[in-house]
Amino acid sequence: MSTVSKALNDYPDVAPETKQRVQEAARSLGYRPNVIAQRLQSRRTGTLGFVICYGGDSISDPLFNELLISMLDAAARRQYDLLVSGCPSGTSRPAAYERMIKTGRVDGFILDGTDRQDDRTAYLCQEGFPFVAFGRTDQNLDFPYVDVDGCAGVRQAVQHLIDLGHRRIAFIGLPSFSFCAYDRRQGYEAALEANGLPLETDLIVEVEAGSEENGYSAMIQLLELSHPPTAVMVSSDLMAIGALRAAQERGVTVGHDLALIGFDDISLAAYTHPPLTTLRQPMQEIGQRLVDMLVCLLEDRPLPERHVILPPPLVIRQSSGETRGGP
Numbered sequence: 001m002s003t004v005s006k007a008l009n010d011y012p013d014v015a016p017e018t019k020q021r022v023q024e025a026a027r028s029l030g031y032r033p034n035v036i037a038q039r040l041q042s043r044r045t046g047t048l049g050f051v052i053c054y055g056g057d058s059i060s061d062p063l064f065n066e067l068l069i070s071m072l073d074a075a076a077r078r079q080y081d082l083l084v085s086g087c088p089s090g091t092s093r094p095a096a097y098e099r100m101i102k103t104g105r106v107d108g109f110i111l112d113g114t115d116r117q118d119d120r121t122a123y124l125c126q127e128g129f130p131f132v133a134f135g136r137t138d139q140n141l142d143f144p145y146v147d148v149d150g151c152a153g154v155r156q157a158v159q160h161l162i163d164l165g166h167r168r169i170a171f172i173g174l175p176s177f178s179f180c181a182y183d184r185r186q187g188y189e190a191a192l193e194a195n196g197l198p199l200e201t202d203l204i205v206e207v208e209a210g211s212e213e214n215g216y217s218a219m220i221q222l223l224e225l226s227h228p229p230t231a232v233m234v235s236s237d238l239m240a241i242g243a244l245r246a247a248q249e250r251g252v253t254v255g256h257d258l259a260l261i262g263f264d265d266i267s268l269a270a271y272t273h274p275p276l277t278t279l280r281q282p283m284q285e286i287g288q289r290l291v292d293m294l295v296c297l298l299e300d301r302p303l304p305e306r307h308v309i310l311p312p313p314l315v316i317r318q319s320s321g322e323t324r325g326g327p
Helices: 004-009 015-027 033-042 062-077 093-101 117-126 150-163 181-194 212-223 239-251 269-271 281-299
Strands: 047-054 081-088 106-110 130-136 145-148 167-173 205-208 231-234 259-264 277-280 309-310
Touching: 047 062, 047 093, 047 281, 062 081, 062 106, 081 093, 093 117, 106 117, 106 281, 117 130, 130 281, 145 281, 150 167, 150 181, 150 205, 150 231, 150 259, 150 277, 167 181, 167 212, 167 239, 205 212, 212 231, 212 239, 231 239, 239 259, 239 269, 281 309
Parallel strands: 047 081, 047 106, 106 130, 130 145, 145 309, 167 205, 167 231, 231 259, 259 277
Antiparallel strands: none
């Protein structure tokens, strides 16, 4: 491939000053690449696939929408399309990918929300079809991924609660077959163990989906204990918002009587009452990285990093309260 072609296609192995000169010259001449001809020659569709395995509240989650918009933007800037397809809950997930592969509709896939034993990663690795994932698995498979270090993040958040003087700390999480759910619970357990605190099963509530309703119900369950917690770590902001409402309806002042921390830092988290302490997932960066990694694979360029794990910063707001005077 010529230097001019590489510069026009924004390849990283072209010197920035050379790339700028070539692109400025192309603009001045009104040059536009013939995308259809390029794709026919390369036998590619120029389309990335993203299958939404929907059910529960996944599509309405603002964090999911932020990720999708980020990927759409990144794909467009790379002159790729993002084809979004659906897979209803309860149907075969690999079958949705197989259909798109056999009909030649996409060049590669972006996966979201991996399970510890994920049938999609197993199928795509077996087929040798290009993909990247937002999330890890427990499988002995090597594939490119971007993930957030949920274990380290939750451990940091729970340590913050312990440093404030809390000793009876509850956890509201999601089913442990999900890798991110399992990872976050591991962080909770690790923080307790590191501080010599017992793991009390009555303080752990696992719900089916990360909705406000499930967070509400889980908090009611915790507040009805004979010895309720003084702090709660919640696996998602939506659940934390539901938990916040449950506490308020029971006359519990969050930030004073009860400390509460979420995970995600959705835009609404800063506007709850009180504002929610949470762990931030950098969704814009994640979407950008996922698309860039897949495009690198499709264009036979080396990946700068094959496995990316990003730290989720702890954003401290009023819901976690101040230092307690006693146990």
